[in-house]
Amino acid sequence: MDLLVKNAKIVIASETFESNIGVEDGKISSLSPSLSAQGAKEIDARGMIVVPGGIDAHTHMELPVLTTSSADDFYSGTVAAACGGITTIIDFVDSKPGQTMLDALGDYRGRADGKVVTDYGLHMMFKGQNLPEIDQIPNIVKRGVPSFKVYTAYKKRGLMLEDPDISRVMKKVAAAAGLVAVHAESETIIESLIQQNLAAGNTGAVYHARSRPAEAEAEAIARVTRLAKEAGAALYIVHLSSRAGKREVEEARTRGTRVFAETCPHYLVLTDKALERQDGRHFVMSPALKKPEDCEALWEGLREGGVIETVGSDHCPFTSAEKDWGKDDFTKIPNGVPGTEVIIPILYSEGVRKGRITVFDMVRVTSEAPARRFGLTPSKGSIALGADADFVIIDPTKQVRLTADVLHTKIDYSIYDGLTTQGYPVLTVRRGEVIMEDGEFVGKKGRGRFIPRKTVDGQN
Numbered sequence: 001m002d003l004l005v006k007n008a009k010i011v012i013a014s015e016t017f018e019s020n021i022g023v024e025d026g027k028i029s030s031l032s033p034s035l036s037a038q039g040a041k042e043i044d045a046r047g048m049i050v051v052p053g054g055i056d057a058h059t060h061m062e063l064p065v066l067t068t069s070s071a072d073d074f075y076s077g078t079v080a081a082a083c084g085g086i087t088t089i090i091d092f093v094d095s096k097p098g099q100t101m102l103d104a105l106g107d108y109r110g111r112a113d114g115k116v117v118t119d120y121g122l123h124m125m126f127k128g129q130n131l132p133e134i135d136q137i138p139n140i141v142k143r144g145v146p147s148f149k150v151y152t153a154y155k156k157r158g159l160m161l162e163d164p165d166i167s168r169v170m171k172k173v174a175a176a177a178g179l180v181a182v183h184a185e186s187e188t189i190i191e192s193l194i195q196q197n198l199a200a201g202n203t204g205a206v207y208h209a210r211s212r213p214a215e216a217e218a219e220a221i222a223r224v225t226r227l228a229k230e231a232g233a234a235l236y237i238v239h240l241s242s243r244a245g246k247r248e249v250e251e252a253r254t255r256g257t258r259v260f261a262e263t264c265p266h267y268l269v270l271t272d273k274a275l276e277r278q279d280g281r282h283f284v285m286s287p288a289l290k291k292p293e294d295c296e297a298l299w300e301g302l303r304e305g306g307v308i309e310t311v312g313s314d315h316c317p318f319t320s321a322e323k324d325w326g327k328d329d330f331t332k333i334p335n336g337v338p339g340t341e342v343i344i345p346i347l348y349s350e351g352v353r354k355g356r357i358t359v360f361d362m363v364r365v366t367s368e369a370p371a372r373r374f375g376l377t378p379s380k381g382s383i384a385l386g387a388d389a390d391f392v393i394i395d396p397t398k399q400v401r402l403t404a405d406v407l408h409t410k411i412d413y414s415i416y417d418g419l420t421t422q423g424y425p426v427l428t429v430r431r432g433e434v435i436m437e438d439g440e441f442v443g444k445k446g447r448g449r450f451i452p453r454k455t456v457d458g459q460n
């Protein structure tokens, strides 16, 4: 045995039980109340709870945006993840102009291997430039990347696909038993509001939110869910932000569409009020922050299960100097915020402690459901014999104010500065290695691994 965790109160998605956890060769080798250490490193978890390692299925490390890149690379970004109890991330491969999807995949593997401290999988972004190589989709799936993200917005940046092309991609992905991820926002609604606002001299950060109302999300979800049903494709709506959008997902499921949604920590605890602040541009991401009633609808979705199945971070931070590019024009603010480190602290403190969700819901949406939905079972997503020894010890009494100096992302400010959480990860174990202890990263660079994912065909 390499590691022994004693007196663990273990919580998995379906139950809670007390046991010691024995770890050997990176896997859980024994679960029994009576285990002796036999020379292994020993950790006493009395008074703590132990949950499966978090799976953040939505990150953008070192993503090229405008003339810069998102601030965290695969090292600093996964260190932040590990410090928040995440043991696996799934990032999005973005092909450079002229680069094929296969080359882009090789490029991402080359940049991530050697830097990552958590395990990682990849999704493929499928943009207009990738249309000539649509027949490569089954080849990408075979390489352990069975999900493809399309955009219904960002035409100017070359990300948006027209509806007939979205439909073609859906059919190809469905034939390969893959999953279609969609960034669902209406280009028509957004572009007309942006033009109106700029023409009226409304250039402050708050107009970013006013140009991206809930209807923009709902319209696109209504459309892509119908396209998906016709194409026979399974859909994953990334970063759901609104009550109206949630209703569209619900209705699509009632019609028999195979679709589930993800939301992000910022949509659960922040509102568009934040964009009225002096530093409102720090709160600019897309979709934009919405109203308090939208936050409540998203919590409700996490509690109910089914419609909103996962919480991913959409981790894509920019420094304050980069955010300043849009001081006088909200359309020039790089879109994105950090988040991978705060998923578990926010779900525990704002969700479990405040009675909005149960601790079982938290484990389901942060680990069990993403493992199942993204083809990582049975090695990830639970604390079980033979599974990877990926788990997190949470101290339910520890209070942490989420300031910039506490969080490990490289940026120089925190959008959660005003939030003090109670219940915080104090130890993270990834495949048997302790990688975070008492808020500090203690692992080694590059020890994370690429995890080829299986197809799951998004069964409802």
Ligand SMILES: [Zn+2]
Residues within 6 Å of the ligand: 058, 060, 238, 314
């Ligand atoms: Zn994203």
